Amino acid sequence: MRDIIQMIVVLAVLGAASGGGLALVKSGTAEKIEYQQLKFVKGPAILAIMEGCSNDPIVDRFKIPYGESDASHVDYGSGMSEWCANCHNGILNSEHKSGSGLFEHPAGNNAYLDSAVSRYNSYIKTGDFSGVQATAYLALVPFERGVYDPAQLNPTSTEGPDNTSRIMCLTCHRAHASAFQYAGRWDFGAELVADSHPAAGDGGVSGTDPYYSYYGRDMVSEFGASQRNLCEKCHDVPRDGYPPGW
Ligand code: HEC
Ligand code: HEC
Ligand code: HEC
Numbered sequence: 001m002r003d004i005i006q007m008i009v010v011l012a013v014l015g016a017a018s019g020g021g022l023a024l025v026k027s028g029t030a031e032k033i034e035y036q037q038l039k040f041v042k043g044p045a046i047l048a049i050m051e052g053c054s055n056d057p058i059v060d061r062f063k064i065p066y067g068e069s070d071a072s073h074v075d076y077g078s079g080m081s082e083w084c085a086n087c088h089n090g091i092l093n094s095e096h097k098s099g100s101g102l103f104e105h106p107a108g109n110n111a112y113l114d115s116a117v118s119r120y121n122s123y124i125k126t127g128d129f130s131g132v133q134a135t136a137y138l139a140l141v142p143f144e145r146g147v148y149d150p151a152q153l154n155p156t157s158t159e160g161p162d163n164t165s166r167i168m169c170l171t172c173h174r175a176h177a178s179a180f181q182y183a184g185r186w187d188f189g190a191e192l193v194a195d196s197h198p199a200a201g202d203g204g205v206s207g208t209d210p211y212y213s214y215y216g217r218d219m220v221s222e223f224g225a226s227q228r229n230l231c232e233k234c235h236d237v238p239r240d241g242y243p244p245g246w
Contacts, residue, residue, distance in 0.1 A: 045155045048072050068139045068215045075153040076144040080168040081108040088169075111167040113143060116234035121160040123233050125223040136160025139215065140185055141233040144168050172231075179209035186214075186230045191237060193219045193227045 068074070081092055085108075090098030096105045113120060120143075121136040122129040137158045145153065146164035173183045180187045180197055187196035198205045211218070219227065228237045 045072055045074070070135075070137050070139050071156055071158050073137075073139045073142065073155055075155045075157055076142055076168060076170070077147045077150065077153050078109055078144050078166070080144060080170055081111075084169045092169075105167070105172075107167050107169050107171070109166060112146075112163065113161045113165045113167060113234070114163075117161050117163060117165065119235075120233055126226055126228045126232060131160070133160045133162070134158065138230075138233060140217070141171060141230050142168075143171055174213065178213040179205045180213060188229070188231075191228055192225075193223065193229065194225045 085092035092108050096103050096107065119129075120138075120141075121133040122131045123136075124131045135158045137160055143161050144166040145161075146166050147153065172185055172188075174185055175183075177183045178185065182188065186193060190196045196210065198210070231237055
C-alpha cells in the first residue's frame with residue numbers, strides 16, 4: 001500500500017514538473033511561434049510602416065497603413081522586369097506583344113524613359129505641369145533608377161527620373177494583384193481615374209479594394225475629378241482610354 005501511495009506521489013510530482021516545464025516553454029515561445037510576432041526588424045521602410053504597432057500581425061492588421069507614399073517607397077534599382085521574366089519571358093523580350101492582348105510597350109534594363117523624363121518630372125496631375133525633378137517621384141508610377149548598387153538607392157527619395165531611369169513591369173502592374181484588371185496599378189481601360197472600376201453593378205471588387213490599390217490615397221480629392229489615366233505621367237492619354245482602343 002505504502003509503495004502504491006509513494007508511486008502516486010512521485011508520478012504527481014513528475015507530472016506537475018513536466019506540465020510546468022511545458023507551460024514555461026509555451027509562454028516563452030508563444031509570441032514568436034503562435035502569434036508570429038516579428039522582432040528585430042531593421043528595414044527603415046518596414047519600421048516606418050509599423051510605427052505604433054506591437055509587431056503582432058493578428059492585432060496589427062487593422063493598424064498597418066498602406067505601405068508606400070511618394071516619400072517612403074521601394075526604390076527600384078534594376079532587374080525587376082528581368083525577374084518577372086523568369087516566367088513572363090515573352091512579354092519582356094517581345095515588348096508585351098506575346099500575351100493575350102495586342103498591347104506593345106518597352107520594359108526592362110534597356111527601356112530608358114528617354115523622352116518621358118522631362119514630362120514625368122513636370123507632370124503633377126492632369127493639366128498641371130509645374131512639377132520639378134527634386135519632388136517628381138510618384139509612388140503610383142514607379143520606375144527603376146538604373147543602378148546596381150543598393151547603397152545608391154534611397155527609399156525616402158522624392159527625386160524624379162533622369163536619363164539612366166527605366167520602365168519596368170511594376171511601373172504599370174502591382175506585384176501582388178490589385179482591384180483592377182491585369183493587376184494594374186490603375187484601371188487601364190478608363191480614361192478618367194474617377195470612372196475606374198468598379199462602376200455600379202461591377203463584380204469582382206469589394207469595399208475598400210480600389211482605395212488600397214492606390215495605397216490609401218483618395219485619388220479624386222488629391223488629383224481632382226478630371227484626373228486622367230496615370231499613363232499620362234509619361235504620355236498623352238487618348239479619349240477612349242488604354243487598351244482596348246489604343
Ligand atoms: C506601360 C505599362 C505596362 C508595362 C511597363 C507592362 N505592362 Fe503588362 N499590361 C499593361 C496593360 C495596359 C495590359 C492590358 C493590355 C493587354 O495586354 O491586353 C497588360 C497586361 C499584362 C498581362 C496580361 C495579359 C497578357 O498580355 O498576357 C501580363 C501577364 C503582363 N501585362 C505582364 C507584364 C510584364 C511581365 C511586364 C514586364 C516585362 C509588363 N507587363 C509591363 C501595361 C504594362
Ligand atoms: C513564378 C512565375 C511567375 C513570376 C515570377 C511572375 N509571374 Fe505573373 N503570372 C504567372 C502565372 C502562372 C500567371 C497566370 C497566367 C494565366 O492565368 O494564364 C501570371 C499572371 C500575371 C498577370 C495577369 C493577371 C491577370 O489578372 O490576368 C500579370 C499582370 C502578371 N502575371 C504580372 C507579373 C509581374 C509584374 C511579375 C513580376 C513582378 C510577375 N508577373 C512575375 C507566373 C509568374
Ligand atoms: C514611366 C513612363 C511611362 C509610362 C508610365 C507609360 N509609358 Fe508608354 N512609353 C514610355 C516610353 C519611354 C516609351 C518609348 C518611347 C516612345 O515610344 O515614346 C513608351 C512607348 C509607348 C508606346 C509605343 C510602344 C511601341 O513599341 O510602339 C505605347 C503604345 C505606350 N507607350 C502606351 C502606354 C500606355 C497605354 C501606358 C499606361 C498603361 C503607358 N504607355 C505608360 C514611357 C511610359
